[in-house]
Amino acid sequence: AQTVTQSQPEMSVQEAETVTLSCTYDTSENNYYLFWYKQPPSRQMILVIRQEAYKQQNATENRFSVNFQKAAKSFSLKISDSQLGDTAMYFCAFMKLETSGSRLTFGEGTQLTVNP
Amino acid sequence: DARVTQTPRHKVTEMGQEVTMRCQPILGHNTVFWYRQTMMQGLELLAYFRNRAPLDDSGMPKDRFSAEMPDATLATLKIQPSEPRDSAVYFCASGLMVGNNSPLHFGNGTRLTVT
Numbered sequence: 001a002q003t004v005t006q007s008q009p010e011m012s013v014q015e016a017e018t019v020t021l022s023c024t025y026d027t028s029e030n031n032y033y034l035f036w037y038k039q040p041p042s043r044q045m046i047l048v049i050r051q052e053a054y055k056q057q058n059a060t061e062n063r064f065s066v067n068f069q070k071a072a073k074s075f076s077l078k079i080s081d082s083q084l085g086d087t088a089m090y091f092c093a094f095m096k097l098e099t100s101g102s103r104l105t106f107g108e109g110t111q112l113t114v115n116p
Numbered sequence: 117d118a119r120v121t122q123t124p125r126h127k128v129t130e131m132g133q134e135v136t137m138r139c140q141p142i143l144g145h146n147t148v149f150w151y152r153q154t155m156m157q158g159l160e161l162l163a164y165f166r167n168r169a170p171l172d173d174s175g176m177p178k179d180r181f182s183a184e185m186p187d188a189t190l191a192t193l194k195i196q197p198s199e200p201r202d203s204a205v206y207f208c209a210s211g212l213m214v215g216n217n218s219p220l221h222f223g224n225g226t227r228l229t230v231t
Contacts (some may be wrong), residue, residue, distance in 0.1 A: 035219065037222075042224070043205060043223075043224065043225050043227075044222065044224050044225075045207065045209070045222035046222075047219045047221075048218075050219055091159065101170070103149065103160070103161055103164055104149070104209075104220055105161075106158060106159040107157060107158075108158050109159075
């Protein structure tokens, strides 16, 4: 079974600064996908960024980028120029490709607070 | 802007009562998931469907929980009888799984409180 670990239950950062959230996972699969989801107080789950394991290039979405280290099974999220609206719970998630369907396995989450 | 719709948004009920949560997946999506979120357990997969067929419900307490997809536009999660430990936020998510990845789109969840 796959496991996803987020070792930082809480983090805080000053507005406009950069913060990195860590995520590690355990799998014997070679082909899979990794995601970061954001859950603000509204509790909506919002996809932030995703990475295909077969791609060596790190995914980037505006201020959000990942550092994907496949051999180390690490998938960290970097948020640049942090904004107050980035305050949320962030979940790292793993998706294994299955012939009959795919499911997301989530980490425990990291509560990020952006301070003015 | 297509979205997953969940009803009700909040539900308070007494122990022993039946609870039904509904989900309307995004039109065209062929996979539907039910997740439960609690402080203690985080996000747990309860069940998921592909093309309306249940693929895995091993995360769901079978004695009281049931999940169905009567048609492609409706997924239901039922608890009967409900217990206080069922109090949680229940998320429905849908995706289009056609041989490759597809991000899951989540509904806003149903917050269930069982007293």
